[in-house]
Amino acid sequence: MIYIIGSGIAGLSAAVSLKMAGYKVTVITKKVDGGSTPIAKGGVAVAVSVDDSPELHAEDTIKVGDGLCDIRTVRYVTQEGKHAVETLQSWGFEFDKGLRLEGGHSRRRVMYKTDETGGEIFRFLLTKARSLGIPVVEDMVTDLIVKEGEVRGFVTKTRGIIEDADKVVLATGGYSYLFEFTSTQPTNIGEGIAMAFKAGAVVGDMEFVQFHPTVTKLDGETFLMTETLRGEGAKVVNEKGERFLFNYHPKGELAPRDILSRAIYIEMLKGHQVFMDLRGIEDFQRKFPVVASYLARHGRDPKKDLIPISPAAHFVDGGIRVNIRGESSVKNLYAIGEVSDSGLHGANRLASNSLLEGLVFGINLPQYVDLQWEGITTGDGIMKTLKLVEDEGIDNTLTLNEIRKLNWENLGIIRNHEKLSKLTSVYYPSKSRPEILISYLTALAADIRTESRGNHYREDYPFKDPRWEKRIYFRVSNS
Numbered sequence: 001m002i003y004i005i006g007s008g009i010a011g012l013s014a015a016v017s018l019k020m021a022g023y024k025v026t027v028i029t030k031k032v033d034g035g036s037t038p039i040a041k042g043g044v045a046v047a048v049s050v051d052d053s054p055e056l057h058a059e060d061t062i063k064v065g066d067g068l069c070d071i072r073t074v075r076y077v078t079q080e081g082k083h084a085v086e087t088l089q090s091w092g093f094e095f096d097k098g099l100r101l102e103g104g105h106s107r108r109r110v111m112y113k114t115d116e117t118g119g120e121i122f123r124f125l126l127t128k129a130r131s132l133g134i135p136v137v138e139d140m141v142t143d144l145i146v147k148e149g150e151v152r153g154f155v156t157k158t159r160g161i162i163e164d165a166d167k168v169v170l171a172t173g174g175y176s177y178l179f180e181f182t183s184t185q186p187t188n189i190g191e192g193i194a195m196a197f198k199a200g201a202v203v204g205d206m207e208f209v210q211f212h213p214t215v216t217k218l219d220g221e222t223f224l225m226t227e228t229l230r231g232e233g234a235k236v237v238n239e240k241g242e243r244f245l246f247n248y249h250p251k252g253e254l255a256p257r258d259i260l261s262r263a264i265y266i267e268m269l270k271g272h273q274v275f276m277d278l279r280g281i282e283d284f285q286r287k288f289p290v291v292a293s294y295l296a297r298h299g300r301d302p303k304k305d306l307i308p309i310s311p312a313a314h315f316v317d318g319g320i321r322v323n324i325r326g327e328s329s330v331k332n333l334y335a336i337g338e339v340s341d342s343g344l345h346g347a348n349r350l351a352s353n354s355l356l357e358g359l360v361f362g363i364n365l366p367q368y369v370d371l372q373w374e375g376i377t378t379g380d381g382i383m384k385t386l387k388l389v390e391d392e393g394i395d396n397t398l399t400l401n402e403i404r405k406l407n408w409e410n411l412g413i414i415r416n417h418e419k420l421s422k423l424t425s426v427y428y429p430s431k432s433r434p435e436i437l438i439s440y441l442t443a444l445a446a447d448i449r450t451e452s453r454g455n456h457y458r459e460d461y462p463f464k465d466p467r468w469e470k471r472i473y474f475r476v477s478n479s
Ligand SMILES: Cc1cc2nc3c(=O)[nH]c(=O)nc-3n(C[C@H](O)[C@H](O)[C@H](O)COP(=O)(O)OP(=O)(O)OC[C@H]3O[C@@H](n4cnc5c(N)ncnc54)[C@H](O)[C@@H]3O)c2cc1C
Pocket: 005, 006, 007, 008, 009, 010, 011, 028, 029, 030, 031, 032, 033, 034, 035, 036, 037, 038, 039, 040, 041, 042, 043, 044, 045, 117, 118, 139, 140, 141, 142, 171, 172, 173, 174, 183, 184, 185, 187, 188, 191, 192, 224, 314, 315, 336, 337, 338, 339, 351, 352, 353, 354, 355, 356, 358
């Protein structure tokens, strides 16, 4: 039996693809509609138009990745994109006609369906999986079972020990929910990365967390105010109505994401409130039906009301180090999608490349599962070995929400040694609290990387340093 943990785009596409290739699969997931996929909006980047090519897509990906992309993975994913979406279409999924242009892309290559591409793909794949008879079971996986260097099974919260696994595929998403402000759902606190790390897997690139500049939360419902709103004339203002972004970048609202996130964050630190002013957008309802219905649900009128916004943790580049097959450094343990560190994104993610990554690694998995295990290579990266710490006897009563607040303030958009060392002194490589272990690894990597690169910004080292063109990896110590 192949067990797939997680029911986002990576897990469900792997499950359907494996089942159609004749394998026995079961999906175990903490919450069926948890994770980022059901709420992902924009689309899937694929080089399909006549004036585009996988090589151009690879070039754009590498440029945004700021010196840390794994070139082999980038070539593989950009080449395989077309096959992956064609396979999805052959299963019956229909994208809308046309391709969108997004920031960082030199061509129109974003395939989409309405304003809710992730949600549409998620619902389609879930229905497909169920129609094929694949069990999709809600339960939380807490630990992996490793014997003689191989993964043999895992432990779940309600079913206990499951030991009939031929392979385990982790597709548990990222850890953006470990930040107070986030665009993702509470399921995503990095549990998959924590259990793999404890089982001996190498993890890498943990310091690279992407922040989205414009996320709102009305009556507790988080919502991403898409880039296209700004492209169509939405303004970002403070409570005095000032368009302060021009003080930070000549392009104002159309500046790159990381600059916008920093500018809005600094304005908030100065005590200002920040809003999106949608009043200048003509024909709002027709152009942005999903945003319009969100606002209507919360009694806001885009013609009259200013919408409060904040930057928020959105995506993580790092995770469980894998090769292009999805193999980790522990035999029979695969990691696919956002939980993995495939090297596709390097130090920063090109928009719409993550749904693509999940789809390529998920759909192609049957090609690899019976091959001899290859595992990973770490090249000239820095490897740090850490000893796990038993939680008993440690006076640490931090709640998840306290951790999220600490991370937002000290491990967020603007980092420095003082803030990061505060975190590495309260967190530790916890054996039983994934939120502490993952926060520790992220803070430690961010502290070690004494430069600014991609989405990692250090105010005490504000420039990119060529000596840091290498990854930081962590592995558990055996002694
Ligand atoms: C608001 C938003 C908009 C986005 N828009 C885009 C976009 O337009 N294009 C793009 O390419 N990317 C986008 N992204 C990023 C993209 O959605 C994610 O990177 C991608 O969906 C991740 O898919 P996944 O299958 O790897 O993980 P997820 O979709 O995050 O799924 C993780 C799954 O793991 C399960 N899980 C977690 N922990 C456990 C556990 N311990 N035991 C069992 N199950 C567990 C969860 O329940 C969930 O089912 C967006 C992200 C957000 C938050």
